[in-house]
Amino acid sequence: MLEYDIVIVGGGGAGLYAALWAAENTILKVAVMTKVYPTRSHTGAAEGGINAVLTHSIGDSPEAHAYDTVKGSDFLADQDAVDIMCKMGAAVIYDIAHRGVPFSRRPDGRIAQRPFGGASFPRTCYAADKTGFYILQTLYEQCLKNNVTFLNEWFLLSIIHNGERVEGLTAWDIRNGGVHLIKTKAVILATGGHARIYWNRTSNALGNTGDGTAAALRAGLPLKDMEFIQFHPTGLAKTGILVTEGARGEGGYLRNRDGERFMKRYAPEKMELAPRDIVARAIQTEIDEGRGCGPRGDYICLDLTHLGEERINERLPQTREHAILYEGVDPVREPIPIAPTAHYSMGGIDTDKLGRTGIKGLYAAGECACVSVHGANRLGGNSLLDVLVYGRLTALEAVKYADEAPETNPSVAKQKDDERRILELMESEGKEKLPELRRELGETMMKHFGVFREESSMKKGLEKLMEIRERAKHVKVHDTGKRFNTDLISVLEFLNLVDLAPAVAVPAIERRESRGSHARRDYPNRDDKNFLKHSVVELKNGEYKLSWKPVKITKFPPEERKY
Amino acid sequence: METATLKVFRFDPDKDKVPYYQDYEVPVEGTLLNALLYIKDNLDPTLSFRAFCRSEVCGSCAMKVNGKTKLACKTPMKELVETWKGKPLRIDPLDHLKVIRDLVVDIDKPIEKMKTLIPWLVPDPRVVPTDPMHESIIYPEELEAYKDQIHCMLCFSCYSACEAVEDYERYRGPFAFSRAYRFQVDRRDIETAKEKRIRYAISGGLWSCVQCQKCLYVCPKGVKPAEDIQNLRGQAVRKGFTDKPGAKKLKHYVDWIYATGQINRLYLPEEVYGNREAREKLTKAYEEMGVEVWEVPKPTKGLMKFRDIYLEILSKEEKALDLDFSHVRKIDKMVSDIFKADICTIVDRVHEEGKGGKLIEKLKGLFGGDNG
Ligand SMILES: Cc1cc2nc3c(=O)[nH]c(=O)nc-3n(C[C@H](O)[C@H](O)[C@H](O)COP(=O)(O)OP(=O)(O)OC[C@H]3O[C@@H](n4cnc5c(N)ncnc54)[C@H](O)[C@@H]3O)c2cc1C
Ligand code: SF4
Ligand code: SF4
Ligand code: FES
Numbered sequence: 001m002l003e004y005d006i007v008i009v010g011g012g013g014a015g016l017y018a019a020l021w022a023a024e025n026t027i028l029k030v031a032v033m034t035k036v037y038p039t040r041s042h043t044g045a046a047e048g049g050i051n052a053v054l055t056h057s058i059g060d061s062p063e064a065h066a067y068d069t070v071k072g073s074d075f076l077a078d079q080d081a082v083d084i085m086c087k088m089g090a091a092v093i094y095d096i097a098h099r100g101v102p103f104s105r106r107p108d109g110r111i112a113q114r115p116f117g118g119a120s121f122p123r124t125c126y127a128a129d130k131t132g133f134y135i136l137q138t139l140y141e142q143c144l145k146n147n148v149t150f151l152n153e154w155f156l157l158s159i160i161h162n163g164e165r166v167e168g169l170t171a172w173d174i175r176n177g178g179v180h181l182i183k184t185k186a187v188i189l190a191t192g193g194h195a196r197i198y199w200n201r202t203s204n205a206l207g208n209t210g211d212g213t214a215a216a217l218r219a220g221l222p223l224k225d226m227e228f229i230q231f232h233p234t235g236l237a238k239t240g241i242l243v244t245e246g247a248r249g250e251g252g253y254l255r256n257r258d259g260e261r262f263m264k265r266y267a268p269e270k271m272e273l274a275p276r277d278i279v280a281r282a283i284q285t286e287i288d289e290g291r292g293c294g295p296r297g298d299y300i301c302l303d304l305t306h307l308g309e310e311r312i313n314e315r316l317p318q319t320r321e322h323a324i325l326y327e328g329v330d331p332v333r334e335p336i337p338i339a340p341t342a343h344y345s346m347g348g349i350d351t352d353k354l355g356r357t358g359i360k361g362l363y364a365a366g367e368c369a370c371v372s373v374h375g376a377n378r379l380g381g382n383s384l385l386d387v388l389v390y391g392r393l394t395a396l397e398a399v400k401y402a403d404e405a406p407e408t409n410p411s412v413a414k415q416k417d418d419e420r421r422i423l424e425l426m427e428s429e430g431k432e433k434l435p436e437l438r439r440e441l442g443e444t445m446m447k448h449f450g451v452f453r454e455e456s457s458m459k460k461g462l463e464k465l466m467e468i469r470e471r472a473k474h475v476k477v478h479d480t481g482k483r484f485n486t487d488l489i490s491v492l493e494f495l496n497l498v499d500l501a502p503a504v505a506v507p508a509i510e511r512r513e514s515r516g517s518h519a520r521r522d523y524p525n526r527d528d529k530n531f532l533k534h535s536v537v538e539l540k541n542g543e544y545k546l547s548w549k550p551v552k553i554t555k556f557p558p559e560e561r562k563y
Numbered sequence: 564m565e566t567a568t569l570k571v572f573r574f575d576p577d578k579d580k581v582p583y584y585q586d587y588e589v590p591v592e593g594t595l596l597n598a599l600l601y602i603k604d605n606l607d608p609t610l611s612f613r614a615f616c617r618s619e620v621c622g623s624c625a626m627k628v629n630g631k632t633k634l635a636c637k638t639p640m641k642e643l644v645e646t647w648k649g650k651p652l653r654i655d656p657l658d659h660l661k662v663i664r665d666l667v668v669d670i671d672k673p674i675e676k677m678k679t680l681i682p683w684l685v686p687d688p689r690v691v692p693t694d695p696m697h698e699s700i701i702y703p704e705e706l707e708a709y710k711d712q713i714h715c716m717l718c719f720s721c722y723s724a725c726e727a728v729e730d731y732e733r734y735r736g737p738f739a740f741s742r743a744y745r746f747q748v749d750r751r752d753i754e755t756a757k758e759k760r761i762r763y764a765i766s767g768g769l770w771s772c773v774q775c776q777k778c779l780y781v782c783p784k785g786v787k788p789a790e791d792i793q794n795l796r797g798q799a800v801r802k803g804f805t806d807k808p809g810a811k812k813l814k815h816y817v818d819w820i821y822a823t824g825q826i827n828r829l830y831l832p833e834e835v836y837g838n839r840e841a842r843e844k845l846t847k848a849y850e851e852m853g854v855e856v857w858e859v860p861k862p863t864k865g866l867m868k869f870r871d872i873y874l875e876i877l878s879k880e881e882k883a884l885d886l887d888f889s890h891v892r893k894i895d896k897m898v899s900d901i902f903k904a905d906i907c908t909i910v911d912r913v914h915e916e917g918k919g920g921k922l923i924e925k926l927k928g929l930f931g932g933d934n935g
């Protein structure tokens with residue numbers, strides 16, 4: 001049995017920043033467990049930037065940032081948490097800059113900031129168009145410097161707690177095979193998002209399968225606001241791979257088949273820079289109403305040609321490379337075909353404003369958590385901020401807790417359980433095929449729980465999801481090897497997806513209003529009287545139970561969200 | 564639908580005594596990664612490989628195609644089929660790394676090696692404020708110095724292709740030197756760390772790189788390890804780490820070219836490896852073969868002008884101190900002892916007299932031949 005004081009599950013931005021702050025602030029035994037080598041994590045794909053009000057952001061203030069965030073969230077974010085996050089902005093940016101993140105600079109040597117959707121000031125700090133990549137690499141370097149212990153290519157299976165406090169984990173050692181029991185006083189879950197439930201149309205990495213969130217759900221923890229999934233307006237038409245919002249920040253135009261800059265009909269002032277949900281819906285509406293481009297009218301054009309080759313190369317080199325490689329289009333000469341793509345999970349493991357769950361010693365940070373600082377819709381550039389702020393806060397909380405917590409004594413039952421589960425998967429008769437079922441899951445989610453939603457369709461969708469969940473029991477792991485069994489991992493990930501999908505569907509059906517990313521054709525308006533509240537889903541005896549929880553409103557009373 | 568055959572390396576040490584190749588028929592569509600995912604979904608779920616982002620940022624999917632290092636998600640199948648004219652595509656794991664299974668290799672060792680080069684920022688408190696709310700000023704031009712190195716995504720393509728890794732177990736690997744060099748040119752990094760990095764780079768094989776440039780060609784992110792290694796070597800020499808043969812060679816070139824405009828073939832082994840005997844043997848061998856040799860190479864025409872240019876370049880680069888002037892003066896002395904005049908006068912006189920002049924004759928007499 002492995003023993004630590006704090007185990008951080010996840011080596012993305014949240015996990016590494018937590019590890020760093022834990023390592024620098026305690027002599028306790030800290031380990032980072034991650035299913036891919038840390039620098040592979042999806043934080044590395046974040047291109048656009050990270051929001052923060054800096055000391056030289058003239059005219060801007062953390063309050064303004066908080067207001068924009070709350071307004072962007074369609075007033076569903078908890079304002080006390082938003083306040084914490086926005087006030088810590090400058091501190092985390094300077095901290096990571098001091099550690100070596102090569103932020104782009106203004107001519108006077110200060111960190112440059114650019115405008116981003118939904119922000120009233122240009123406050124998005126960026127490092128060319130690879131912000132997340134540089135942050136992840138820098139944090140990894142700093143973890144190496146601090147001799148952080150890594151359990152690389154280990155897969156979290158289950159969380160063990162006694163109803164009051166956390167006791168340990170079980171995990172699969174991908175490289176050598178085998179289920180391990182890990183004893184620990186504190187656990188920080190930083191396992192990232194679950195947009196892969198939309199399997200075929202997402203900007204997310206292959207492994208963004210919400211493993212930590214699903215493990216938490218199975219361990220009886222509540223998930224919050226799961227119905228809110230952000231669709232990024234600009235995914236490459238063929239693959240869903242992202243074109244950064246920076247492309248519009250730099251002045252790109254969205255055009256329909258008539259060449260019209262249609263955003264003037266949806267957000268006349270902000271135009272292309274309106275928040276994501278508004279732009280995504282505008283695009284989907286154009287497509288649905290027959291004004292899409294291409295032979296099947298199923299995409300819209302993102303036009304950068306007027307920016308010129310030099311500017312595109314300097315500011316958006318990755319966008320150009322991806323458009324050429326995955327879409328076969330050079331944005332210097334032609335507009336890029338794009339359509340909305342599932343991008344970010346606002347919902348996740350329910351935590352308080354410091355990242356604590358209802359179980360002592362168990363914390364969640366980053367995209368797998370729902371604090372909530374993003375409410376019904378996350379602003380571009382706010383996620384990396386959330387990742388760092390909560391990575392750091394949960395690390396400090398965990399250190400404080402683990403310093404005083406008594407030894408734990410996790411039972412081996414869970415380990416035996418997981419061993420049996422895996423054996424069963426390998427011995428299953430395999431009536432169902434993973435790739436087919438996975439495709440069905442993605443299509444069901446996109447069709448019934450996509451950009452626009454509607455009661456009867458969603459009900460059908462939920463039935464289908466429950467059916468897929470049943471059938472998933474008959475999926476077989478064909479590879480019986482112990483070493484680097486990627487077939488097993490794919491199946492385990494899929495099983496997590498099928499557990500999470502209904503947790504998205506159930507509150508989506510019950511939230512009979514439109515708010516943020518949750519756009520209902522049958523209830524097109526926001527309904528503060530009945531739905532200014534968080535949804536909470538729990539798994540009890542195999543059933544998804546829904547309840548509601550109040551929103552913390554401090555400074556900003558709800559108002560209509562107009563741009 | 565157009566298809567291609569992938570011959571994929573298979574090996575599970577738990578089951579297989581020896582590796583083998585398995586053929587798969589895949590559609591020529593999208594990238595090589597798409598083809599591998601196609602195999603996994605439709606033909607054989609037991610094939611193991613790494614992939615994550617599918618958009619060339621995570622560095623998971625480097626492998627070899629017919630011996631050439633490729634990033635699977637960055638390589639269009641069409642291009643492969645065209646390049647290899649429809650021949651089967653042999654897919655192998657990266658070289659120089661232990662195979663865990665199929666295309667999955669053990670990357671812990673190169674990461675451990677990299678760690679020895681301090682590939683992280685060690686902040687200089689005079690530049691990086693310790694107050695977390697205080698910004699450190701960095702001008703946009705400064706970022707230029709390491710704009711390529713920071714793209715390294717640890718895909719290990721360069722490690723697989725590197726000839727020095729092949730030859731020298733301790734060699735840290737191209738990427739490791741690039742990642743270390745990135746901090747050598749960062750003003751925020753403290754001088755003592757820079758010093759240490761050079762020392763560790765030297766013991767990690769800095770002078771073992773053969774400059775084959777393969778790393779530079781295979782890197783999918785435009786990092787140029789071969790160049791960074793040259794720059795690190797320059798730093799090593801400048802910082803006075805001149806006790807390694809490679810460094811001595813460089814110094815030998817710089818000194819002799821400055822002193823005479825030419826390298827000194829005879830003294831090379833002695834100055835680099837301390838091998839005095841070699842000079843005598845070489846001299847004899849050259850003579851036997853009828854090759855002209857001079858103990859002190861004859862100063863080339865226009866040497867003084869040449870020296871001026873040299874000094875100008877060096878001072879612009881703030882590298883004038885690289886020259887060991889005591890050594891140069893020694894060479895000058897040898898020349899003037901022979902000619903009974905200082906080197907400037909000699910060079911001038913050679914010029915004035917032109918061809919057939921007395922000095923030239925004397926030079927010829929002394930060393931033989933005309934080395935203009
Ligand atoms: C294409 C793209 C562009 C984006 N651009 C921006 C942007 O410009 N600005 C912004 O603010 N946000 C952006 N985002 C959002 C942001 O990148 C993510 O929300 C954020 O990086 C999530 O970080 P994280 O640390 O929570 O998770 P991740 O970086 O996803 O890391 C998750 C970690 O958990 C580990 N893990 C997962 N499951 C398991 C398991 N079962 N066992 C062990 N380990 C596990 C993984 O190995 C990984 O290390 C973007 C997102 C995408 C997809
Ligand atoms: S140039 Fe040097 S580092 Fe690069 S591949 Fe060749 S030997 Fe290796
Ligand atoms: S230098 Fe280039 S080839 Fe080498 S590991 Fe880094 S990204 Fe890969
Ligand atoms: S899958 Fe990430 S680089 Fe290829």
